[in-house]
Amino acid sequence: MGIAFFIVGGTLVYTYTKQTLMLKDKQEQKVKVDRKLASLQDKENLLNDQILKLHDDNYIAKLARSEYYLSKNGEIVFKIDGDKDNSQETDE
Numbered sequence: 001m002g003i004a005f006f007i008v009g010g011t012l013v014y015t016y017t018k019q020t021l022m023l024k025d026k027q028e029q030k031v032k033v034d035r036k037l038a039s040l041q042d043k044e045n046l047l048n049d050q051i052l053k054l055h056d057d058n059y060i061a062k063l064a065r066s067e068y069y070l071s072k073n074g075e076i077v078f079k080i081d082g083d084k085d086n087s088q089e090t091d092e
Contacts, residue, residue: 053059064070071077 065072069077069079
């Protein structure tokens with residue numbers, strides 16, 4: 001009788017310990033996934049804001065003028081080299 005009790009008790013302790021470790025592991029995984037979800041939601045919000053901005057003609061015009069040096073009628077665009085380009089020339 002004592003051996004059966006010992007076997008059943010040992011099995012219960014083993015199962016409890018195993019389940020506790022699995023629960024802890026799953027909780028850690030959940031925290032990581034929650035962090036990743038929050039990061040992806042932030043990225044989604046930024047992309048949604050960008051989409052809204054791209055529907056605005058004034059924003060598109062401003063973006064085209066700053067990134068691609070496009071101009072309005074009658075405007076002249078002057079490209080001025082930045083410090084980054086100058087520092088590359090001195091490094092060579």
